[in-house]
Amino acid sequence: MSLLVPFDGSKLATKALERAAAFGDLLDEELIVLTVIPDDAEYARDRGWITQGEPFDPDAIATGMQTRAEEVAPEATVRIERVSSDEPTATSTTNVVREIRRIAGEIEASVVFIGSENAGSVIAPQSSVGSPVANDHRYDVYVVREPGHEIDPEEMADIDSTQDDL
Numbered sequence: 001m002s003l004l005v006p007f008d009g010s011k012l013a014t015k016a017l018e019r020a021a022a023f024g025d026l027l028d029e030e031l032i033v034l035t036v037i038p039d040d041a042e043y044a045r046d047r048g049w050i051t052q053g054e055p056f057d058p059d060a061i062a063t064g065m066q067t068r069a070e071e072v073a074p075e076a077t078v079r080i081e082r083v084s085s086d087e088p089t090a091t092s093t094t095n096v097v098r099e100i101r102r103i104a105g106e107i108e109a110s111v112v113f114i115g116s117e118n119a120g121s122v123i124a125p126q127s128s129v130g131s132p133v134a135n136d137h138r139y140d141v142y143v144v145r146e147p148g149h150e151i152d153p154e155e156m157a158d159i160d161s162t163q164d165d166l
Contacts, residue, residue: 001029001108001109001110002029002030002031002032002107002108002109002110003020003023003024003027003029003030003031003032003109003110003111003112003113004032004034004100004103004104004107004109004111004112004113004139005017005020005031005032005033005034005076005112005113006034006035006036006096006100006112006114007033007034007035007065007068007069008035008047008049008065009035009047009048009049009064009065009068010047010048010115011115012115012116012144012145012146013115014068014072014115015115015144015146016113016114016115016142016144017033017069017072017073017076017113017115018072018073019113019142019144020073020111020113020142021072021073021075021076023111023113023142024073024075024076025075029110030077031073031075031076031077032076032077032078032079032103032107032109033069033073033076033077033078033079034079034080034081034099034100034103035062035065035066035069035078035079035080035081036081036082036083036095036096036099036100037058037061037062037065037080037081037082037083038082038083038084038085038092038095038096039058039082039083039084039085040085040092041056042092043092043093043096044056044061049061049064049065058082062080062082065078065080066078066080079103081099081103083095083096083098083099100112104138104139105138109138109139110139110140111139111140111141111142112139112140112141112142113141113142113144114141114142114143114144115144116143116144116145
């Protein structure tokens, strides 16, 4: 069994990788970081992998993503998978989701750590991999919804609180 972190370099994916690395150390489980790169320049631009006008170079993207993942979790195994958009009815996001789920099954992931603002939400953007990956019942899911900032104690409510203003 192993821990899997789909990683696109975003703040939430980076925070998910940090948390997975901590869990991996505690549980003594292998940590696998997965970046899926579709053959879609617009997908790469949307994720900030390339800028407008910059050529789509999957090898350069792969190298950059591996470096970023290794900076956060040097002990992790980084996998870069490429998917093609040869299915006319599938979006790049659909192809990425399929690949994440395939790899999760292949490595028998015990937990998939997802950095997503909307994983598990009733309504989710079409461009997010969070919800479809979270819906797979072959593994547990740890969802990081915030990139990590201080929480104002005033915003927290204790369900067992005896405070009158709740």
